[in-house]
Amino acid sequence: MNVSVDFCGLKFPNPTVVASGYLGVTGASLARCVEHGSGGVTSKTLFLEPRKGHPNPTVLTFQGGVINAVGLSGEGVKNAKHEFEVYADRCPDNPMIASIGGATIEELIECAEIMNEYPIDMLELNFSCPNVHDEMGRPFACDPQMTADATAAIRKVTKKPISVKLSPNVANIGVIAKQAEANGADALTVVNTMGPGMLIDIDMRRPILSNKVGGVSGHALKPIALRCVYECYQNVKIPIIATGGIIQAKDAIEMLMAGGSLLGIGSALIYYDMAAFDKITDGIRDFMKKEGINDIEELVGMAHGDMIDHSKLDQNPD
Amino acid sequence: MAYLPVALKVEEIRQDSPNLKTYVFKRNLRAKPGQFVMVWVPGVDEVPMSIGWQDEEEVHIGIADAGDCTHLLHEKIKVGDKLGIRGPYGSVFNLPEGAKKIVVIGGGYGTPPMLSLAQDATAKGIEVIAIIGARSKDYIIYEDWFKKLGCEVKLSTDDGSAGHKGYSTEVLEKVLEEEKIDGIYTCGPELMMVNVAKQGVAKDIYTEVSLERYMKCGFGACGQCCMDNTGIRICKEGPVLEAKYALEHPEFGKYTRGPEGIIEEM
Incomplete structure (x- = not known):
């Protein structure tokens, strides 16, 4: 049975990748995720220069999942080479997807050019963070033309595979996905957090996040993310990293069936900690065994289509 | 696991050293020795603080004036004001079996x-x-x-x-x-x-x-x-x-x- 994934020419031993923003501040932290079962990793989004991000509270959980307004803190692409070197040295068989962001296309270009010299396998373009509106305005991924322009600009300066991270906060994600594909994206990451949303502490009579609003993820995001993955899969040929509320193996299988090839794992870490990766991969394997599926590839996009061939369901029931 | 902050009233403030005040809350956090809480000062910041004295009725959090947030906390927070307490989190001290x-x-x-x-x-x-x-x-x-x-x-x-x-x-x-x-x-x-x-x-x-x-x-x-x-x-x-x-x-x-x-x- 095969659960490894070929993605843009990169080999992932299993479909789980650490989602950007989780445990991605240091190379050692991401290497530890691999030691606990993740197939690959995504580093935390870096801008060109260091950023402090928002004051705390920045990350909170609530009944429906997670809300965050970290504010894209990071040491800056310029200063982060050593983190990628630490990771590449320890995890040569687990691709590193480096997430970059920028307030302008020029900044993104500079980030991508510097990244050309770093030991990374793929670039993820974070065009979709919802919690820095005050500072940067609407994210690129909320507009088809801006997505097209930014993708095309970065395509010109790098030979590394590019995945464009899309926003769920749009009416036309399929159109935006097509624009990314047409302008040189090798893959899509679907999706970023939704919202922004808010939590209020009624005793304090104030929003809890210092930024007041933040991106919503986890359980609440999953049905939205699933629909976004399904819609993108219908609209593009390039492969998809599905992310948004994958907590258990069942969520992961739904995401694969909607059209994701890789699975970005984030909030599952809050509920299952480092066991999340193995728990999800093992659950996918169990399902494949039960259903008589030999290659994980067969699951990708399986939910698309009309009539079901009942003879293929549940081939090895318990 | 994760929690949201709980707004707790400061029942008492003791100046225990020139730069450390102990804030007393009426709450049994059921924290184990060594664990910490995040202390939220709305409009300012939220910082990790270790837990001091604890009993069935009270928890004491000793906060030093050691940064922007704790400085403001020392200046502004009075008895009767509320701080947001989130946690407890983290690992605990272990006593070896049979320790005397x-x-x-x-x-x-x-x-x-x-x-x-x-x-x-x-x-x-x-x-x-x-x-x-x-x-x-x-x-x-x-x-x-x-x-x-x-x-x-x-x-x-x-x-x-x-x-x-x-x-x-x-x-x-x-x-x-x-x-x-x-x-x-x-x-x-x-x-x-x-x-x-x-x-x-x-x-x-x-x-x-x-x-x-x-x-x-x-x-x-x-x-x-x-x-x-x-x-x-x-x-x-x-x-x-x-x-x-x-x-x-x-x-x-x-x-x-x-x-x-x-x-x-x-």
Whole structure:
């Protein structure tokens, strides 16, 4: 049975990748995720220069999942080479997807050019963070033309595979996905957090996040993310990293069936900690065994289509 | 697990040293010794704080004026005001099976979790020697609280205004020469903890240290407080680490990371 994934020419031993923003501040932290079962990793989004991000509270959980307004803190692409070197040295068989962001296309270009010299396998373009509106305005991924322009600009300066991270906060994600594909994206990451949303502490009579609003993820995001993955899969040929509320193996299988090839794992870490990766991969394997599926590839996009061939369901029931 | 902050009324504020105030809340947090909470000052920031004295009715959090947020907290928060308390989080101090006598060493505002541990240990019938170190007499905290628990208290100050003149680690050296000790526990300046950790390991005595790193989520998700080279999280695998394991980390006593993740030498 095969659960490894070929993605843009990169080999992932299993479909789980650490989602950007989780445990991605240091190379050692991401290497530890691999030691606990993740197939690959995504580093935390870096801008060109260091950023402090928002004051705390920045990350909170609530009944429906997670809300965050970290504010894209990071040491800056310029200063982060050593983190990628630490990771590449320890995890040569687990691709590193480096997430970059920028307030302008020029900044993104500079980030991508510097990244050309770093030991990374793929670039993820974070065009979709919802919690820095005050500072940067609407994210690129909320507009088809801006997505097209930014993708095309970065395509010109790098030979590394590019995945464009899309926003769920749009009416036309399929159109935006097509624009990314047409302008040189090798893959899509679907999706970023939704919202922004808010939590209020009624005793304090104030929003809890210092930024007041933040991106919503986890359980609440999953049905939205699933629909976004399904819609993108219908609209593009390039492969998809599905992310948004994958907590258990069942969520992961739904995401694969909607059209994701890789699975970005984030909030599952809050509920299952480092066991999340193995728990999800093992659950996918169990399902494949039960259903008589030999290659994980067969699951990708399986939910698309009309009539079901009942003879293929549940081939090895318990 | 993760929690939302709970708004708790400050019932009492004690000025325990020129730069440390202890904030008393009526709440049984059911925290284990060594754990911490995130303290939220709305409109300002939220910072990790170790838990000091705890009983069925009260929890005491000792907060030093050591940064922008804690400075404002000292200035603005009065009795009757509310602070948001989120947690408890993190790893706990472990007492070796059959331990009869332990040493706790608190350096300055690292002393509160030592008091929490001393409460737990004395309740289990374990003898506790408490070494409290500070720059001078006025900065020694919780001496009476340790005495109330029946601990043997030894003081150490940089200027000799109380107890031993010099480092608290020198007091520890002497204790370890004279007594049979089953566990050593410390929280304070990191270089002091490196010294304590090395003494414990050299004498083959079970030793634990409690570390501090810049934190965001507090529950192991954001990766802000990870240590090189293992990548462990101080909010989850820490703050309490076994000394031998802490010493395997090249950053222990050497550097830490700020809010951007940039390395800052100690």
